[in-house]
Amino acid sequence: MPNLRQAGKITLFVACCLLILPKAFAQHGQVPQRVLFAPLDQIEEDPYFEWILQQERRGGPIEGAKIEYLIERIRKSDYRFIRNNVEYPSSEAANHLSWKYGLGRKSIRTAHDFIKHIASRSLNSGLRYLIKFPNGEKIPTEEILENELRILEASLEQNQPLK
Numbered sequence: 001m002p003n004l005r006q007a008g009k010i011t012l013f014v015a016c017c018l019l020i021l022p023k024a025f026a027q028h029g030q031v032p033q034r035v036l037f038a039p040l041d042q043i044e045e046d047p048y049f050e051w052i053l054q055q056e057r058r059g060g061p062i063e064g065a066k067i068e069y070l071i072e073r074i075r076k077s078d079y080r081f082i083r084n085n086v087e088y089p090s091s092e093a094a095n096h097l098s099w100k101y102g103l104g105r106k107s108i109r110t111a112h113d114f115i116k117h118i119a120s121r122s123l124n125s126g127l128r129y130l131i132k133f134p135n136g137e138k139i140p141t142e143e144i145l146e147n148e149l150r151i152l153e154a155s156l157e158q159n160q161p162l163k
Contacts, residue, residue, distance in 0.1 A: 053156065066111035066152060070119070071097055073148050082130040082138065084122050093129075115145045 052065040074081075074094045081093035088096070100118050101108065108114050120142040121128045129141040 052152070062156075063110050066149065067101060067108070067114045069152060070111060070114070070145055070148055071101070074145075078134075080132040081141065082132055084125050084127055087132060111149050112146075115142050115149065119145055 052062050052069055071094050074090055074097065077090040079090060080087045081090060082088075083093070083096065097119050100123075101114060104118055108117060119129065120140065130138040131141050131144055132138050
């Protein structure tokens, strides 16, 4: 696989936006080319993106800002979230993840840690958190969060939102 930094901005954009997701979609021949919580054009309007960009330009810590950004992307989503086999609206999912992050903040160093240890499964039951699409398909929340994070980090490398 080519190094994305060497492949140029266009290849980076394509690689970030055309991620192959999940097995459930592949089984039905419906692999979405871009699965995110909200459209990419909302990134530049998102005050969290600008805050992260400013933090990075000043050399400040940005991992916490990335996590807050991911939580806000969840909050703005129209998808349903499944936790312990119960469906919740996106606002409740975001509130739950904020609460859970608050409890575990000291052990979370990166946005990837947040996804892996906080936003992927229930600590009580061990069940994975899922996203339910309008067509009824379900995929693990961590897959969409990783997509969101990849696009955010690529945008930060370019100092502007990807479109």
